[in-house]
Structures are given as C-alpha cells and as structure tokens.
C-alpha cells in the first residue's frame with residue numbers, strides 16, 4: 235500500500251486522471267439497462283451489468299451517430315426523402331448500420347434503391363463520422379501511448395470509430411534481463427499441452443505449450459475454443475516480471491492473470507482469434523491486454539473481424555524484449571494471430587497480462603465479480 239502511495243506522488247497528470255476515473259468506477263452503480271444489478275468493478279465502463287444487457291442495448295445497432303438533420307440531407311440526396319418519415323419512425327433519429335435492404339423494403343423503398351442505399355451506408359460507415367462505439371469525448375479512454383508513462387509507444391492500430399487500439403514499445407526490456415526471464419520461464423514453468431476438443435478430436439494437443447497464471451486465491455480455468463487450461467497461481471518470479479512490464483506501460487491497476495505461450499519453433503502458432511472470453515469481458519468493455527515477447531522474433535498479425543480470410547490488415551515483427559498492447563474494444567472488432575513460420579528454428583515465449591473482471595463461480599472460484 236505504502237509503495238503505491240509513494241508512486242502516486244510522482245504520477246504524471248494524465249495518469250492520475252486515469253486513476254481517478256478507475257476509482258470512480260469502483261463506486262457501486264446500477265445497470266443502465268436492467269436497473270437491477272449493481273455494478274462496481276473495473277471495466278464496466280458503460281454501466282451495464284452483463285453481456286446480455288449490453289446486447290439488449292445494442293439490439294439492431296451498431297449505431298451511426300448521425301444527427302437527424304444530416305440523416306435527412308442524405309436521404310434527400312439519395313432520393314429517399316419520400317420515405318424519410320417511415321425510416322425515421324422505424325429508426326428514430328439515428329441511421330443504423332443494421333438497417334438492411336429488408337428493413338428499407340418494409341419502409342416501402344424499392345429494391346434497387348434499397349440496394350444502393352445500403353451500399354452507401356456501408357461506405358459511410360467506413361468514413362470519419364461513422365462512430366460505432368461510444369466516442370471518446372463521451373466515454374473517456376486513455377491509451378497506454380497517451381498516458382506516456384515510459385518508453386516509446388508506436389500505434390499500430392488507431393481506430394476511433396471502433397474504439398480499438400494496439401501499440402508496440404520496442405525493446406522495452408533490456409536484452410540481458412529478458413534472456414534471464416526467458417531461460418527461467420522455459421525451464422521452470424509447468425508447461426501444459428491441452429487438447430483442443432473442437433478441432434483435434436484425435437487428442438492432438440494445441441500447436442504451442444501454454445500455462446494460465448492467476449492471482450493467488452483465483453480458481454478460474456481459461457476456456458477458449460474447445461481448450462481448457464487450469465489456473466496456476468502466480469509465483470514471486472512471475473510477479474516480478476509482471477510488475478516491471480506494468481510499470482513500463484504505466485497501467486494504473488495490476489492485471490490479475492496472464493496467459494503464457496511457448497512456441498517451440500516456427501511450427502508452433504496461434505490462429506486468428508480474439509481474446510474475448512467472458513472472464514475478461516472485452517466484448518463490451520474497454521480492456522487493456524499487455525503482452526511481452528521473449529526469444530525469437532515472430533510476426534504478429536491483425537485484421538478486422540469479417541475481413542478477408544487470411545489477409546492481415548497489419549503485420550509487424552515482435553522481437554525479444556518488445557511490449558505490445560491491445561486496448562479499448564479491440565477484442566470486439568479485431569482478430570490477431572501468430573501464424574506458422576517454418577523457417578524460425580528457435581523458441582519464443584509470450585506473456586499476455588489480462589484483467590479477469592468476471593470470475594467463474596462454476597469453476598469453484600469464489601473471488602468477487604459476477605460469476606457465470
């Protein structure tokens with residue numbers, strides 16, 4: 235405790251503000267959708283108590299924040315003004331991206347016109363004003379790069395409409411120290427080889443070794459696409475690594491879990507996925523995942539959900555000692571992967587620290603946070 239208070243004295247302004255915001259998040263509030271459940275945990279930025287309530291508020295949505303006047307102008311230029319009343323009645327003053335040819339059809343718009351209109355809506359959605367997630371001026375969010383605590387953070391993804399961000403800080407950890415960590419982790423962690431029930435029915439293990447580290451007292455199993463990894467309590471050595479990396483990133487709250495992967499060589503990989511498991515609630519909250527790369531360099535790929543199969547939007551090399559972040563609603567809108575690179579002969583270890591905000595009571599975890 236004392237140590238935290240000492241550090242607070244030295245916080246830059248932006249970081250203190252961010253901490254104030256987190257503290258105000260800890261004040262119990264009521265879910266703005268159901269009004270029933272109290273919410274008081276870190277991460278529940280939109281005053282919603284569960285995925286269900288989030289989905290309800292977002293029903294038919296992906297709202298383009300478009301004021302009524304502007305929408306009317308657009309309808310006019312599209313030759314749709316004749317139907318604007320029906321469309322307004324159907325959709326209020328916001329034009330919804332989920333507005334389909336079908337909904338326009340129901341409002342009486344002829345098929346060809348509806349087709350063209352949907353095409354334009356899709357184009358507009360890619361445009362600067364197409365704000366799908368809450369804008370940052372309404373719901374504040376500070377990225378690690380903006381907090382600017384330590385290190386030189388380069389933005390890899392900066393997508394305001396989707397409230398999605400990713401950044402990299404090259405050689406954040408001194409090479410010798412990073413090798414010391416690498417060797418201890420490689421030789422001393424009780425690496426697991428879970429089977430992937432969904433894709434590898436013959437009992438074949440996943441294409442990397444792994445371990446899921448949690449705070450002492452947490453018993454949440456990490457379950458993703460047919461894989462279940464039992465929790466392993468954080469050791470002092472792992473805590474030392476965490477604290478150093480979190481300090482560099484300037485995260486105001488310590489993460490309470492870490493997924494660690496060992497890629498034995500370039501044949502090991504992790505396919506396109508999001509870290510959107512219920513434990514972390516990244517599907518409907520701003521979350522920050524901090525990641526450290528140790529050992530051989532690999533290519534980290536990023537693409538938008540629904541993007542072309544196997545075509546990355548961004549690819550960048552992650553090397554020994556580099557830190558990366560994925561922030562905001564990144565897990566809701568973007569996929570990431572470390573694909574096979576058969577030419578890589580040496581191993582790599584990756585640690586990704588995350589915040590469990592919804593502990594899994596059915597796994598026998600008694601920690602606070604709504605269970606599932």
Ligand SMILES: O=C(O)CCC(=O)C(=O)O
Nearest residue numbers: 493495504509572584586
């Ligand atoms: O190895 C990496 O850099 C990514 C790992 C990852 O995406 C994960 O553990 O979910």
Ligand SMILES: [Fe+2]
Nearest residue numbers: 507508509570
């Ligand atoms: Fe991931």
